[in-house]
Amino acid sequence: MMVVLQRYADGLWPTLAGWARRLLAHGWPVRRLLWLGYGAMAVGALGTFTAPAPVAYAAVLAFSALGGLVPGTLFPLAVRLAPSAATVSTTVGWVQQLSSLGQFVGPPLVAWWAARVGGWQWSWLFNAACCALGGGLAVALHARWQRAQPAPQRGG
DSSP, rough: OOHHHHHHHHHHHHHHHHHHHHHTTTTHHHHHHHHHHHHHHHHHHHHHHSSOOOHHHHHHHHHHHHTTHHHHHHHHHHHHHHHSGGGHHHHHHHHHHHHHHHHHHHHHHHHHHHHHHHHHGHHHHHHHHHHEEEEHOOOOOOHHHHSSSSSOOOOO
């Protein structure tokens, strides 16, 4: 049953990524979408390592599912904020490469952190710090997104 629930949460990831793209297209602030994703991941990480088993598992599911808001927001931003039409594919490629770098380097860094602090119980703190960094970057991306939006049309 736990595996089925995890597969379901993993399936929600692309659904929420698509939902984020639609919300972005309907005017939701970039900052809000990214803060929701990073916030859910930070709370999920905290719950995973500090709560009793059933709550910890629910936190893992929330982390997995709601994390889809982040790439679902970042990839449309990459297309819109690319320096020129000729660099869209390169910009999207950079977003993908940096995402992959985090997935490759993150686990050994967290293992190093756990060894330094005496166990895995503080691993959530490393994740929360990464989420806080992402939240700070969300502010900068939001400002950039606002500048890139076309001026509203005035009726007349």
